[in-house]
Amino acid sequence: MKSARSPAYKDLAGFDFAVSEINGATLRTLHRCVLMDGAQNVVLIGGPGTGKTSVATALGIQASEHHRRNVRVFSTIELVNALEQEKARGKAGQIAEVLTKLDLVILDELGYLPFSASGGALLFHLLSKLTSAPAWWSPPTQVSANGPRSLATQR
Numbered sequence: 001m002k003s004a005r006s007p008a009y010k011d012l013a014g015f016d017f018a019v020s021e022i023n024g025a026t027l028r029t030l031h032r033c034v035l036m037d038g039a040q041n042v043v044l045i046g047g048p049g050t051g052k053t054s055v056a057t058a059l060g061i062q063a064s065e066h067h068r069r070n071v072r073v074f075s076t077i078e079l080v081n082a083l084e085q086e087k088a089r090g091k092a093g094q095i096a097e098v099l100t101k102l103d104l105v106i107l108d109e110l111g112y113l114p115f116s117a118s119g120g121a122l123l124f125h126l127l128s129k130l131t132s133a134p135a136w137w138s139p140p141t142q143v144s145a146n147g148p149r150s151l152a153t154q155r
Contacts (some may be wrong), residue, residue, distance in 0.1 A: 011058045011061055011062070012027070012031060012055075012058045012062075015027075015051070015054065015055070015058070020050075020051055021046075021050070022051065022055065027055065030042060030059055031058075031059060031062050033059075033062065033063050033067045033069065036063065036067075036069060036103055036104055039131075041131060043110075044056060052108075053108055053109075056073075056106050056108060057073065057106075059106075060073055060104060060106050063103065063104050069103035069104055070101070070102045070103045070104070071102065071103065071104045071105075071106065072099065072102055072104075072105050072106070073106040073108065074105070074106070074107050074108065075107075075108050075109050076107045076108065076109050076110040076111075076112070076113075076115075076123070077109065077112075077113045077115055079095075079107060079123065079126075080115045080116075080119040080120070080122065080123050081115075081119070082095060083095060083119065083122040083123065083126060084116070084118065084119050084122060087122060095126070096125075096126050096129045096130075099126070099129075099130060100129055100130065105130060
């Protein structure tokens, strides 16, 4: 998982489903990486401390180590900054070219830190390219009007 640049090694072995709102069956489906075969996208949504980053990291490690998938993890603000720097150097598109060759891109902290409108446009453009290439999973940190929610939340 070193090549993915994951912030820390995490797996689901210590994940406590009893205290989490995350649906265990859905998470185990994601853990088998079956959604990656169809390049399906996943967004994990919930408030701070709900396990989104831990789950996304564990899924990335599973994909990399056990399914031999090419994975890359980014803090979303780190990626936006890299996209802006790339554009300023006149090299726009190089990051997208690299990422579209991967099997999985994980964007962490989407919505947690603000970025410029131009950075948002660059990110949107990149995500539009990624939706036709690798799967991308993102655990944004935000709370809806109905409280923390996740695609993996059973309700």
